Amino acid sequence: MERFQVVRSVAVPFPKSNIDTDQILPARFLHLPRDADHGACLFRDLRYRPDGSEIEEFPLNRPVWRTGRIALCGDNFGCGSSRENAVWAMHGHGFRAVIAPSFGDIFAQNGLKNGLLPVRLLAGTVAMMIAQAETDPQGEVTVDLQAQTVTAADGSVHDFEIDPFARRCLLEGIDELAFTLGHDEEIAAFERRFGRENS
Amino acid sequence: MSAATPRTMFDKIWDRHRVLEREDGQTLLYVDCHLLHDGTAPAFEMLKARGVRLRAPERAFATPDHYMPTDTRVAADIPNPALREMVVSLERNAAAEGFTLFGLQDGRQGIVHVVGPEEGLSQPGMIIVCGDSHTSTHGALGALAFGIGMTEVAHVLATQCLWQRKPKTMRITVDGELGAGVTAKDVILHVIATIGTAGATGHVVEYAGSAVRGLTMEGRLTLCNMSIEAGARAGMVAPDETTFAYLAGRPRAPQGAEWDRAVGRWRDLRSDPGARFDAEVAIDAAEVAPTVTWGTSPQEAVPVHGCVPDPATAPGAERRAAMEEMLDYMGLEPGQRIEEIAVDRVFIGSCTNGRIEDLRAAATIARGRRVAAGVTAWVVPGSAPVKRQAEAEGLDRIFREAGFAWREAGCSMCIGTNGEIAAPGERVASTSNRNFRGRQGPGARTHLMSPAMAAAAAVTGRITDVRRLLGKTV
Ligand code: SF4
Numbered sequence: 001m002e003r004f005q006v007v008r009s010v011a012v013p014f015p016k017s018n019i020d021t022d023q024i025l026p027a028r029f030l031h032l033p034r035d036a037d038h039g040a041c042l043f044r045d046l047r048y049r050p051d052g053s054e055i056e057e058f059p060l061n062r063p064v065w066r067t068g069r070i071a072l073c074g075d076n077f078g079c080g081s082s083r084e085n086a087v088w089a090m091h092g093h094g095f096r097a098v099i100a101p102s103f104g105d106i107f108a109q110n111g112l113k114n115g116l117l118p119v120r121l122l123a124g125t126v127a128m129m130i131a132q133a134e135t136d137p138q139g140e141v142t143v144d145l146q147a148q149t150v151t152a153a154d155g156s157v158h159d160f161e162i163d164p165f166a167r168r169c170l171l172e173g174i175d176e177l178a179f180t181l182g183h184d185e186e187i188a189a190f191e192r193r194f195g196r197e198n199s
Numbered sequence: 200m201s202a203a204t205p206r207t208m209f210d211k212i213w214d215r216h217r218v219l220e221r222e223d224g225q226t227l228l229y230v231d232c233h234l235l236h237d238g239t240a241p242a243f244e245m246l247k248a249r250g251v252r253l254r255a256p257e258r259a260f261a262t263p264d265h266y267m268p269t270d271t272r273v274a275a276d277i278p279n280p281a282l283r284e285m286v287v288s289l290e291r292n293a294a295a296e297g298f299t300l301f302g303l304q305d306g307r308q309g310i311v312h313v314v315g316p317e318e319g320l321s322q323p324g325m326i327i328v329c330g331d332s333h334t335s336t337h338g339a340l341g342a343l344a345f346g347i348g349m350t351e352v353a354h355v356l357a358t359q360c361l362w363q364r365k366p367k368t369m370r371i372t373v374d375g376e377l378g379a380g381v382t383a384k385d386v387i388l389h390v391i392a393t394i395g396t397a398g399a400t401g402h403v404v405e406y407a408g409s410a411v412r413g414l415t416m417e418g419r420l421t422l423c424n425m426s427i428e429a430g431a432r433a434g435m436v437a438p439d440e441t442t443f444a445y446l447a448g449r450p451r452a453p454q455g456a457e458w459d460r461a462v463g464r465w466r467d468l469r470s471d472p473g474a475r476f477d478a479e480v481a482i483d484a485a486e487v488a489p490t491v492t493w494g495t496s497p498q499e500a501v502p503v504h505g506c507v508p509d510p511a512t513a514p515g516a517e518r519r520a521a522m523e524e525m526l527d528y529m530g531l532e533p534g535q536r537i538e539e540i541a542v543d544r545v546f547i548g549s550c551t552n553g554r555i556e557d558l559r560a561a562a563t564i565a566r567g568r569r570v571a572a573g574v575t576a577w578v579v580p581g582s583a584p585v586k587r588q589a590e591a592e593g594l595d596r597i598f599r600e601a602g603f604a605w606r607e608a609g610c611s612m613c614i615g616t617n618g619e620i621a622a623p624g625e626r627v628a629s630t631s632n633r634n635f636r637g638r639q640g641p642g643a644r645t646h647l648m649s650p651a652m653a654a655a656a657a658v659t660g661r662i663t664d665v666r667r668l669l670g671k672t673v
Contacts, residue, residue, distance in 0.1 A: 017517070018396055020496075022633065022637060023636060026637055028615070028616065031238075031285050032281075033240075034245070050623065050642075079396055079397065080427075080635060081331075081633070082332040082346040082348055084349040084350060102400065104430070105401060105430070106348055110348035113348065113351070165223040165225060176354060177249070177350075177353065180360060180362070181358065183219060183227070186218055187227075187229070
């Protein structure tokens, strides 16, 4: 996994609540292999018309936001299907952090495992940052994982919480599997005990 | 915690599966049963890339469901090579890694969440995971079952364990009696409409109350299935005589003396009297009507005898805009009567409502009637055994005679990854679980409802209160 430290970029607003993973990555792209260009399929049906032309109003199609690496989202972002491909699409497009008042559980977990940092801030703070992005699309936001802070475009600083282990994995670019494989003996001991209890 | 502290069923299952704790408070849980489907290919790629094998192939069970078209049982018939590869790679991985595959020719194939309970793989007290959010289904048997992402699937394949932070618990109590024509599907749509799609986020839900106890196992599977649509990690129902009667004699259920011991253990699983839940929701069963969604989120559900809501009555500007956008996508007018909405297609199936009882309920409505002119109606059994059972009972004949297409088992139009989708603008009465924009194909309009209601829509050509066709006064 790529290391995550500080991300500074314009922030792309997706203000609606309950944006589900079917919108983030439509199901017809689910068969694409892991190394395919998932970013090209991000928000496909909200971003392009059926004939392939761009829907100008969609935030990702506004020139200033095309290269944004931080997303500002509404409540319950990434609800619905557990497809990790939705995170791959966000990450593939270039996003490294998603700021929202709340997330679909599995989406947030998947994000942490793929270098897409889910940042929970108070609804009022997110709404304020979305308003800032809409009035000043060039305004830059900073997400600092080491310090666990978000600096909004107006310079205000907001702390966020993150699971310390996930934070360490992201900061160091290591994954959980390597860590767990190191606990083979405990798992084996559990298996011996568990087998006895179940018979 | 002292031994006397009353524990929830969730606590009991969690505690028994704890392998170790991490400094940050996460717990490594041991997974009893890992279900796999034909969308799991990337997890195997991840393992291969690291040179890691399966830790416990005897605990992994797979079946192709998402990518297999339901008009054939031959993978070679799948025209799109990328989709064909999803099905074929599952067969290849099963052979290479030695886990059980209920393949296309095997007679046990089906939607993974139908197959698990049907085979007796899903049992009370287990932790069950699958790379699919509707894994919550298996909680109906008194298991802790939840969906995981692809990286987590790889982690479970490699270690048979999963890191989790202990979720909160919520009890949803449905007391009273369900009215005629009201099913588990209506209950769960009503629950989601009541608490919202994020209402149970971060929680494991235990369903309780007399109306839940009174549900068959199949009804409980439907109920738990859609827990994720309320944001919950998992849904569960305490095991009881209904559970044991359902499981007895199933191929993978314990047999003989082992069965008796297992039932003894399972009886102790129910939440202790006085166990505390982090949240409680009470629903009056008598309030639940046959329920239909009108918007593009499962929470946008109303009684079938109601009307499409008017954005003008929305509590705020944001909600109003969201409602307007949904009505625009769905091609509906504010105030329109739900029963006036004409449908183009009907889909009866999915892991929510593709079981034998669902097909029986739909057949009761279809019997002696005809699918309305211009409507395309499909029945897609949830598994090959469901299909055989339905055929043994003559349900397939009832459906065919009424003009429904009778298909092979799979996810089909629930998600359309096998190519079976509705056309842009087409309106579908569907027994599946998600009505998100584009879920059944770009531009497709989905109305979620019960199997009997979907059958009623098929024969009348419009959304119809099934109670009219049952001869009940509405
Ligand atoms: S039937 Fe639908 S919800 Fe169920 S596993 Fe298949 S695609 Fe997922």
